[in-house]
Amino acid sequence: MSHQRRSRVAARRQPRAPVFAALGDETRLSLVAKLCGGQPYSISQLTKGSKLTRQAITKHLRVLESAGLVRNVHAGRESRFEFDPKPVEEIREYLDLVSAQWDQALSRLKSFVEH
Amino acid sequence: MNNQIEKRIELKAPVSRVWRALTDYREFGQWFRVKLEGPFVPGQIVRGQITYPGYEHVKWEAVVHKMEPERQFSFTWHPYAVDSKIDYSKETPTLVEFRLEKTSKGTLLLLTESGFDKIPSDRRPEAFRRNDGGWTEQMKNIENHVAPTS
Numbered sequence: 001m002s003h004q005r006r007s008r009v010a011a012r013r014q015p016r017a018p019v020f021a022a023l024g025d026e027t028r029l030s031l032v033a034k035l036c037g038g039q040p041y042s043i044s045q046l047t048k049g050s051k052l053t054r055q056a057i058t059k060h061l062r063v064l065e066s067a068g069l070v071r072n073v074h075a076g077r078e079s080r081f082e083f084d085p086k087p088v089e090e091i092r093e094y095l096d097l098v099s100a101q102w103d104q105a106l107s108r109l110k111s112f113v114e115h
Numbered sequence: 116m117n118n119q120i121e122k123r124i125e126l127k128a129p130v131s132r133v134w135r136a137l138t139d140y141r142e143f144g145q146w147f148r149v150k151l152e153g154p155f156v157p158g159q160i161v162r163g164q165i166t167y168p169g170y171e172h173v174k175w176e177a178v179v180h181k182m183e184p185e186r187q188f189s190f191t192w193h194p195y196a197v198d199s200k201i202d203y204s205k206e207t208p209t210l211v212e213f214r215l216e217k218t219s220k221g222t223l224l225l226l227t228e229s230g231f232d233k234i235p236s237d238r239r240p241e242a243f244r245r246n247d248g249g250w251t252e253q254m255k256n257i258e259n260h261v262a263p264t265s
Contacts, residue, residue, distance in 0.1 A: 020231060095120065095231065098120060098194045098228065099120050099122075101194075102120060102122055102226060102228070103122070105146065105147055105148075106122060106124050106224070106226065108146040108147070108148070109124075109126070109133075109136060109137075109146045109147075109224075110124060110126055111146075112136055112142070112145060112146040113126055113128040113132050113133055113136045114126065114127050114128055
């Protein structure tokens, strides 16, 4: 793990908590699952087939949007939402980093107690 | 992607030896590479200074949770809190748990770090319980989507 990579990951630690929070809800997870196919959807399309109202779906989309997980894109008069994979990548990278540090620490512990 | 870290490692040393390496603050400091100011006491804060080369400026801080001799040791902390410009105390800490099990060769050490998903919402824990399988599945979907090769 290079110093540069460490600093880079550390520098963007801040936005993580809202991402975890935004994903910690069934409705929002199902919205993300739908959107992560790559195709943008309008609110009506996302409401269709759901038990929730348009207002409720909109509210959930705003939470995802503020965490950077979805983007509102406009095509003419039409407004659609699309998935942005970046925050998820960053979370994964962060967990990988913490995980790698434990691997190193535990291997030091192993030599420490076995010798 | 899992939202908790799990490790298991087989150590060729008796449980009592591993317990001491984990809970004696000087021994912990040697392998973890941190100079701690004082011993681990349940419910109390332990502070120290990282001794890992290049990270000597980084402060270490944890709150001891449980100490069940030769079985379980846990603390909460802010993982990877290396940027002095960030106030990590505003973030929800994660819980680190060490569990020890005696084996024929020595000790099985199980480590979990959890709480990466913590959010200040009343509905959250229930939603998570009901959605455990779903969560893992959904994250897999997302991961497949974001994997560079897909």
